[in-house]
């Protein structure tokens with residue numbers, strides 16, 4: 264717990280507002296929720312292809 268260095272004014276990664284200690288590292292619970300939604304991929308869908316090769320295990324197995 265080294266607290267020798269002063270932390271610069273933290274900014275909310277969501278809205279870039281000043282971070283409130285109670286809601287660190289965000290400025291509010293709202294932004295925290297937004298970030299959580301991003302992680303869950305519900306409110307922030309990443310344009311990625313979710314179609315993989317399907318279920319693995321039935322490709323190179325030795326079958327008679």
Ligand SMILES: [Zn+2]
Nearest residue numbers: 275278290294
């Ligand atoms: Zn915010």
